[in-house]
Amino acid sequence: MVATSEQIYQQSITGLKASDRVAVLLMGYGEVESYEDFANYNEQALNLLTAKFAPVPTWFYPPIAKLLAIFDLHEWQHQHDHFISPHNHIFEHQRESIEQQLQEKWGDRVQVFKAFNFCKPFLPHEVLTEIKAQGFEKILIYPLLVVDSIFTSGIAVEQVNKSLEQLTEGTEHWVKGLRYIPSFYNEPKYLDLMAKLVEDKITEELGNKYLPSQIGIILMNHGCPHEAKGFTSGIDESQMLYELVRERLIHRYPLISVGWLNHQTPLIKWTQPNAELAAKNLLELGAKSLIFMPIGFATENHETLLDVEHIIHHLQHKHSDVTYVQMPCVNDHPEFCKMVAQWADSHIADLLSAEALTVNPSLARVKLNAEHHHDHAHNGHHHH
Template identity: 20%
Template sequence: MKGVLLVNLGSPESPTPKDVKVYLDEFLMDKYVIDVPFLLRALLVRGIILQSRPKKSAAAYAKVWSEEGSPLVVISKRMFEKVKPQVDIPVSLAMRYGNPSIYSGLKELADKGVTEVLLFPLYPHHAMSSTVTVLDKAEEIRKKHFPEMKFSSIPAFYNQTEYIQNLADLIKIHLEKFDFDHLLFSYHGLPERHIRKTDITKSHCKIDGSCCNTPSPAHEFCYRHQCYETTKLVIEKLGIPEGKYSQTFQSRLAGDKWLEPYTDVEINKMPEHGIKKLAVVTPAFVADCLETLEEIAMEANHQFKEHGGEEFMAIPCLNDSDDWCKTVSNWINKWASKK
């Protein structure tokens, strides 16, 4: 019997320093997130980061927390509830970090008699710290608890026609209500070394401005290429002219070189270049979360206006929109119908 496990990032149990510390420990100690030897990772995370960051992050989470809980989890559950009645096989929901766990999601499917599972990481673009860690953790749990299960996974859907159409339609609806000067595509950042590590050719990725536009097998797993491809395809759908849009990368840790240009740096420079009305979309996420609601809709908005900007629009993620839920359901049903 077939079934599907939808997996998103996860969230602390509450916006308190104690719960945020537990969450950050699980997240940052992941070898696919901070990819250095264990002892060095433990020293960095537990000896330095977790000594100060939980309090700061908890304050950020508190700004976006609702009565129902974490926006990411709440929205993911709403999407899940819309998808369930549209598919012909059992579906469960899990988070890579926190709850509901991947173990609980797989157990729910196993209890329904599912033996063949489609792992569906809810990330449009392939990355070590998103897609790979979900698949690796699920496999670890399968071997230990569900050895009879068989897994397959949905590939990155950054360029899939339905996803691009859903994203373009969402952006269009919001831009029709906003006389924007510029549309910014802000993707979650990654250390540059992650891009090189996922290069299956071991030679293509130079991160020099040309490799992402040069055809290569490396693109199947290249986060940077896939982000630029999403932007290109959406822009083609919307017909937005050159010069009226750009792409950046948000969120980064100090120390290593991360993908550039940086969202905060670019946004702060825009008003002096005549961009007074800015719209920002965050296609790396399918559900609004701390990075979209606090970092962009609140902090970037504030910084933009502090530097002379006048109007700012944070375009929401696909969330539980009917069209997006229909797309996910269609993909699941298509997989389920295969023999």
Template identity: 20%
Template structure:
């Protein structure tokens, strides 16, 4: 019996302190993220990764010596596999650390497949995330033994009803008295130059927040951006600045909601929990709540399954 292959695509993270520098090297070698002239990209990436490694290790020491993203993405794959059943084969391919996309494809080669569906763990599309993973897939797939198979790429699901429902349920489950809080949505930032070239990430992120807030009438909220790197102009406003401003204006209860992340990693566990949480408490906030990422929330898993099944049917990878 042939199966439909499903490849969950994610960024990946270092699985040890020793992996921090090579992980950063892979990240900064990616032309989709940093458009350095290709001739010098790898030497520059080597320099940046060595300069930043020591500081970045501080984050991962606080997190227990590694990123939890690999384990959490594998858990998502397992839950999705359980929902989809035997007609599908779900694997994980990471962009910057093991298991790499190429390694995942090699693992899938031993199964009889009728096609492949690429499912990014990024609800909102950006060329720096989903686009980069697709480009890497396109580089390595022709070398695989499955290069004859049809491939379906799921571009985004920022406004999928089940994704919005999962976000709403997750907030209410972790914040029963949500009416008392200011909602601060935090998304990973991007350089303005990327947006000006037509990247839809900002619009899609704003739309996600609008759809979520339809379920929370009367709640004051803001969308801000975190994790800026380098001197160029990035999306505004910055999460840290908005948090500081609302507390100084007298807000006593803040719920910080990661909106572009579906797994925990340094941006949530270190930046949001440790850095911004400590800052908020030092400014006198009474209650600082960080809503956890969706991970294996049942409604989110249903969303992923619906995406896979609808695309498999649409592209005739399975029968009606």
């Protein structure tokens, strides 16, 4: 009888102690692939995202989610001919590639899982249940979709925390080690790659038709609300990401602007200029061609695809003599997947070598009760 690769794999990992293994949890938004899921997706997104910066009462979520679903349906199905987002598919390619890179170095001690903030069957709770079932005790949380935003990454942590709370039983927590990679907005290798992709594209498609000063470059970031109930909304990181990529290009190509991909919600002040305004500004400065490059998103999604298509479509009406180039996200570019794996290396090493955490959740409850009791006992004395 020939052992299947699955059996061999099981045999090889049964020899490893749980403390010698790390589960890397890659986190992205996930994106709807069937139209029935729109309302559910929107409700999750409203709960996690919008609630942080818009004064919306929770009872309002289900009806508003259904209403938004009608708009989504119109946009994706009618305006864009049954568009199905490639996001989840690309994210899986990223996961495979990163796992392969990491296993070349760490072998079976490291496994990469993906979780989507808003999409079943990969919601963080479902994936962490699986990680626990497979006997992992050490986790590296790694948000991957949005490069710049501590806000979006914070949502990943929020969901992980909720899930871990639901998965806790007994006096000792099953998680013995935890690390987190918040963002890679200032990683030189990523910044170099962004600049190089733009330069290569210009050489390929525009360099022999336009002077460098006639080529407008819009570096697109994930839009951020200015007010997010005191949450840091990622504006600083995004701004810095833009400045650092711009610095690598500006001497050769003088016309560069940030373009924020905002969710234009009423009552909320969003980062400016949005990508369309950025394009108009560059045209006014004499650009004869425009390149739209997403730097704030690592994975293609409806914002980088449909929203940018809409913008180009609007601009073409008024400025038909301009050349427009829409560039893809970095996606599963081999060089990108390699660097993502490398950024995880030191954290994996830390997790493998660190003393196991021992956390007893029941102690927190005991301590709280004791302090509470203590305060009441002494209440009378504070006034003397």
